[in-house]
Amino acid sequence: MSYNTILIKNAFILDPINFEEKRQSLLIKNDLIAEISEEIDETNVDKIIDATGMILLPGLINTHTHLSMTLFRGLADDLSLDSWLNDHIWPMEANLNGDYCYIGALLGAVELIKSGTTTFSDMYFYMEDVARAVDEAGIRAVLSYGMIDFGVAEKREAEIKENLELFKNCNGMADGRIKVFFGPHSPYTASEELLIKVRELADEYNMGIHIHVSETQKEINDSLEEKGLRPFEYLDKIGFLGPDVVAAHCVWLNDNEIEIIKKNNVKVSHNPCSNMKLASGIAPVSKLIENDICVAIGTDGASSNNNLDLIEELKTASLLQKVSTLDPKVLTSDEAIAMGTIKGAEALGIDDEVGSIEVGKKADIILIDTNCANMVPDSSSLSSNIIYSANGSNVDTTICNGKILMENKKLVVLDEQEIYEKARKAIKELKEAI
Numbered sequence: 001m002s003y004n005t006i007l008i009k010n011a012f013i014l015d016p017i018n019f020e021e022k023r024q025s026l027l028i029k030n031d032l033i034a035e036i037s038e039e040i041d042e043t044n045v046d047k048i049i050d051a052t053g054m055i056l057l058p059g060l061i062n063t064h065t066h067l068s069m070t071l072f073r074g075l076a077d078d079l080s081l082d083s084w085l086n087d088h089i090w091p092m093e094a095n096l097n098g099d100y101c102y103i104g105a106l107l108g109a110v111e112l113i114k115s116g117t118t119t120f121s122d123m124y125f126y127m128e129d130v131a132r133a134v135d136e137a138g139i140r141a142v143l144s145y146g147m148i149d150f151g152v153a154e155k156r157e158a159e160i161k162e163n164l165e166l167f168k169n170c171n172g173m174a175d176g177r178i179k180v181f182f183g184p185h186s187p188y189t190a191s192e193e194l195l196i197k198v199r200e201l202a203d204e205y206n207m208g209i210h211i212h213v214s215e216t217q218k219e220i221n222d223s224l225e226e227k228g229l230r231p232f233e234y235l236d237k238i239g240f241l242g243p244d245v246v247a248a249h250c251v252w253l254n255d256n257e258i259e260i261i262k263k264n265n266v267k268v269s270h271n272p273c274s275n276m277k278l279a280s281g282i283a284p285v286s287k288l289i290e291n292d293i294c295v296a297i298g299t300d301g302a303s304s305n306n307n308l309d310l311i312e313e314l315k316t317a318s319l320l321q322k323v324s325t326l327d328p329k330v331l332t333s334d335e336a337i338a339m340g341t342i343k344g345a346e347a348l349g350i351d352d353e354v355g356s357i358e359v360g361k362k363a364d365i366i367l368i369d370t371n372c373a374n375m376v377p378d379s380s381s382l383s384s385n386i387i388y389s390a391n392g393s394n395v396d397t398t399i400c401n402g403k404i405l406m407e408n409k410k411l412v413v414l415d416e417q418e419i420y421e422k423a424r425k426a427i428k429e430l431k432e433a434i
Contacts, residue, residue, distance in 0.1 A: 186211060297317060
């Protein structure tokens, strides 16, 4: 719902840059945060939200998804990545079309909004149809087409053309809420020629790059056998890496590769639940953070997670680092909040617009209700109450670009039930097509 001005009163504001915890009010004008103070004049304000008992923080940022894969939720569980992809997901994907991906993206958007995510970075197929869903849902997105050529020249040219068409047609779409990145799938599905060309074009068009790297031990072993180099060593050798690269997963890293990531200022998207479910391994996130590497959070697709709840993902990330290092002090709740907000914005190159609560930034804001059984009594720290106690269902209000998408836990932009029905019909048809 659109208002020229929105006043949010009496919220506990949690900003991931300074982590000062103050009860304040916040004024939104059009799409921007206009004022933050203890008292704001209510005169001529179009909409007032009483946020007493709520925590206000930036909208969460999911830096690695395949949103339309919500249609494949629960399709192939308890399998290795290799079997999951080859035996189940890729055969199903062969029957996808734009309409299916549009419905899957709308279903994903419902879940994102209801659990407090206002920005997501997506890599998949039929991305112009995903863009259409993003436009309708009112959320913010970085979209990339998943480029796979397996060394075939004709396929390579088609993939490059597809991603450039996406850039031409959708970059800056939806009142500037959509950005387009290149999306070479991975070093094992994209040829060296494709990766080098993507690097050249990314520089030419000033586009970011979204890629899967070092997700499984098999990927490392295959890379060593075929190239004599580990994935990041190979990408560094061909000049692919840079500060505009977001590398998803980064599970199997040695010290040299961590140094390569740091040297090139590569951004990392950590996907703990997917990595755990597929038994891929545990990314050395605490070591990456120690090396001042930007680590953001992602859910991966709902087919390997199986949800898009970023609060749950952040709790898992924190606990997983503690148990894997046997150090309860690593990946604190403050660091986790930053990972899900400002670090995500930094990874996607939009930290000048979103990711923190500051005057002049875009009004991407969520309110978390603390008057819930799992949030009482109030923790001594807002961030710990969110990371260790909350989940996506505690999100009361979601605002993106100054527009209310959900209020009092009710969507105001999309018809949930209609989307659920269409999604059920789509997956039934996809299963029958195999």
